[in-house]
Amino acid sequence: MAQKSISHERQNAICRMIKAGEVFDVSRLAKKFNVSDMTIHRDLNKLQNQGHITRTHGGVMPAERMEFEFDFAARRSANKKAKNAIAKKALEFIKPGSKIIIDTGTTTLELAYLLKDFSDLTVITPSLAVASILQFSAGVQTVLLGGILRKGSPDLTGVVAEKVLDMFMVDLAFQGADGIGLNGELFNADMRIAKVDQKIRRRAQKTYILSDSSKIGRTDLASNGTLSEAEAFITDSNITKERMAELEKTGTKIIICKI
Amino acid sequence: MAQKSISHERQNAICRMIKAGEVFDVSRLAKKFNVSDMTIHRDLNKLQNQGHITRTHGGVMPAERMEFEFDFAARRSANKKAKNAIAKKALEFIKPGSKIIIDTGTTTLELAYLLKDFSDLTVITPSLAVASILQFSAGVQTVLLGGILRKGSPDLTGVVAEKVLDMFMVDLAFQGADGIGLNGELFNADMRIAKVDQKIRRRAQKTYILSDSSKIGRTDLASNGTLSEAEAFITDSNITKERMAELEKTGTKIIICKI
DNA sequence: ATACAAAAATAACATATTATAACATTATTG
DNA sequence: CAATAATGTTATAATATGTTATTTTTGTAT
Known part of the structure; x- marks a missing residue:
C-alpha cells in the first residue's frame, strides 16, 4: 500500500x-x-x-454538521411580555420530581424556556418546538408524543398522539388556548389539536390554562371544553374587572400576574 | 457582483x-x-x-417561520457512495400508495432523501432526522413514533415507540445495522434501538436490511435478530465472494448493487 | 364589472459549463 | 521488472444558464 x-x-x-x-x-x-x-x-x-x-x-x-431543522409557520407571537409573566407564574407550581405535560402554543413555549435549567423533571409534549428547546437540558427527560407531522405545523396530533397519552398519568398539565369565551369555553384554531387538548386534561391530576388576556372573549373554530375542568386559569393583569367577574361565575380559580 | x-x-x-x-x-x-x-x-x-x-x-x-433545530452529535458518515447506491436500489421496491417504515441509520437516511419527491406515500419513522427531511414533501405523510428523546440522539425509543408500532401494519420496512455477523446476526450499537428494530420487523410484511459491505463481519453491543427474518439484504458490490457465500447459507436473499 | 396594457412569471428550447466514465499513460513499489 | 496505484486524455452525460415566446398576474381606465 x-x-x-x-x-x-x-x-x-x-x-x-x-x-x-x-x-x-x-x-x-x-x-x-x-x-x-x-x-x-x-x-x-x-x-x-x-x-x-x-x-x-x-x-x-x-460537510455541514448533521443538524435537523424543523421549520414552522410562525404565528405572530404578540404580547410576549404577558406570556412570559404568565409562564413565570406557572413555573411556581412545578416541583422537582414532577411529571408534567406541556401542550402546544406560544405561551407554553415560554414555559419550556424557563424549564431548561430545571432539575429532575419529566416533560411529555406533543410539540416539537418544546422538545427542541428541552433536548439538551440535563435535568429534564423529554417524551415526545407520536403522531402525524403536519406540514408547517410543529405539533403532533391524531389517533397516535391520543393513544400515547393513554400510557401516561402526570401531575400537572399546562395548556394554552386560541380563544376563551366569557362562559369559560375553550377554543382551538385547529380541530385536531382540540382533541389532543381534551385528552391531555384527562391524563393530568391538575391542568393549568395559560393565556394572555387578549384571548378572552374570543372564539375560534373548535371548542375543546371549559375552564371549569382546569385547576386554575393564569392570565395577565390587563383583564377587565367585568370579564374577570364573568369568568369567576364559572367557578374557575383565576390567577392574575402583573406585567 | x-x-x-x-x-x-x-x-x-x-x-x-x-x-x-x-x-x-x-x-x-x-x-x-x-x-x-x-x-x-x-x-x-x-x-x-x-x-x-x-x-x-x-x-x-x-418565509415567516420559526426554525427549531435538533442538533445531534454528527457521526460523519463514511461510504456515502455505497449508501446512496443501496438506497437507490431499495427505492425500486417502493410503489405509490405504499405504507412504509424507515428506521434509523445513515443508509436509511439516504433513502429518505430519495423519497422527498415521491407521491402518495405514508412513512412511519422513529427518526427525527427522517422526519425533518420529509416534513415539506407534499406527497409524503409522515408519522413520527413517540418516545423518549435521548440527548444527542435523533431517535425515539422506549416503550412508547414500541407501543405506537403496534398500532400500525405496513407493507415495507427498511432498516440498517451497525454490524452483521457472518452467520447473519444483526447488531446495533444501542440496546434500545435494537428493541425497536425487532418490533419494526414484526409490523411490516417485508423488511429490507440496508447496509454497506463494511459492516459485514462486524459485531456490536446488541443483537436484534438475524437476516433470515428479512425479505432481503441489500448491500454493495464490495462484499467478498466468501462472505456472500457464508451469508447465503442462512437462506437470505442478497441483493448486490454496483457502486 | 370588463377590457386592456404593463409587468412578471413560466415554459420550451438552445447553449455553455461542469461532472463522469472509459481507457491510455505515467509513476511508484516491492 | 511486473503489479499496482495515480494521473492524464478524450468522449459522453448531466447540470446550469441564457434566450425567446407564451401565459399569468396586476393595475388602470372604461
Whole structure:
C-alpha cells in the first residue's frame, strides 16, 4: 500500500482549505496543485465519500454538521411580555420530581424556556418546538408524543398522539388556548389539536390554562371544553374587572400576574 | 457582483439577504449576481420549495417561520457512495400508495432523501432526522413514533415507540445495522434501538436490511435478530465472494448493487 | 364589472459549463 | 521488472444558464 503518497497530502490540503472556508472551483484547485481537473474531481469525490465535504455542481463546501431543522409557520407571537409573566407564574407550581405535560402554543413555549435549567423533571409534549428547546437540558427527560407531522405545523396530533397519552398519568398539565369565551369555553384554531387538548386534561391530576388576556372573549373554530375542568386559569393583569367577574361565575380559580 | 458565482453559493447569499430583511426584485438580484433573470427565478423557486422564502408576484419575502433545530452529535458518515447506491436500489421496491417504515441509520437516511419527491406515500419513522427531511414533501405523510428523546440522539425509543408500532401494519420496512455477523446476526450499537428494530420487523410484511459491505463481519453491543427474518439484504458490490457465500447459507436473499 | 396594457412569471428550447466514465499513460513499489 | 496505484486524455452525460415566446398576474381606465 502506498504510504504517505503525494495524492494523500494533496487531499488533506484541499480538505483543510475548504474547511477553512475558502471557496474554490475545480479548475482553480487544479492549477494550484498543478494537476489535471480530473484528478481534483477524484480527490473531491474521495473526500466526499469519507464524509468530509459536500460537493455541489461547480463548487465544494465543508460537510455541514448533521443538524435537523424543523421549520414552522410562525404565528405572530404578540404580547410576549404577558406570556412570559404568565409562564413565570406557572413555573411556581412545578416541583422537582414532577411529571408534567406541556401542550402546544406560544405561551407554553415560554414555559419550556424557563424549564431548561430545571432539575429532575419529566416533560411529555406533543410539540416539537418544546422538545427542541428541552433536548439538551440535563435535568429534564423529554417524551415526545407520536403522531402525524403536519406540514408547517410543529405539533403532533391524531389517533397516535391520543393513544400515547393513554400510557401516561402526570401531575400537572399546562395548556394554552386560541380563544376563551366569557362562559369559560375553550377554543382551538385547529380541530385536531382540540382533541389532543381534551385528552391531555384527562391524563393530568391538575391542568393549568395559560393565556394572555387578549384571548378572552374570543372564539375560534373548535371548542375543546371549559375552564371549569382546569385547576386554575393564569392570565395577565390587563383583564377587565367585568370579564374577570364573568369568568369567576364559572367557578374557575383565576390567577392574575402583573406585567 | 463582478464574477459569476457558484449556484449554491448564490442561493445561500440570496436567502441570507432576504432573511436580513432586504427587499429585492428579480432584476435587481440578477444584476447583483451578474446572471439572467431566469436564473434568479429558478433560484427563488428552489428556495421557496425548501421553505425558506415566500414568493409574491414581483417580490420576495422571508418565509415567516420559526426554525427549531435538533442538533445531534454528527457521526460523519463514511461510504456515502455505497449508501446512496443501496438506497437507490431499495427505492425500486417502493410503489405509490405504499405504507412504509424507515428506521434509523445513515443508509436509511439516504433513502429518505430519495423519497422527498415521491407521491402518495405514508412513512412511519422513529427518526427525527427522517422526519425533518420529509416534513415539506407534499406527497409524503409522515408519522413520527413517540418516545423518549435521548440527548444527542435523533431517535425515539422506549416503550412508547414500541407501543405506537403496534398500532400500525405496513407493507415495507427498511432498516440498517451497525454490524452483521457472518452467520447473519444483526447488531446495533444501542440496546434500545435494537428493541425497536425487532418490533419494526414484526409490523411490516417485508423488511429490507440496508447496509454497506463494511459492516459485514462486524459485531456490536446488541443483537436484534438475524437476516433470515428479512425479505432481503441489500448491500454493495464490495462484499467478498466468501462472505456472500457464508451469508447465503442462512437462506437470505442478497441483493448486490454496483457502486 | 370588463377590457386592456404593463409587468412578471413560466415554459420550451438552445447553449455553455461542469461532472463522469472509459481507457491510455505515467509513476511508484516491492 | 511486473503489479499496482495515480494521473492524464478524450468522449459522453448531466447540470446550469441564457434566450425567446407564451401565459399569468396586476393595475388602470372604461
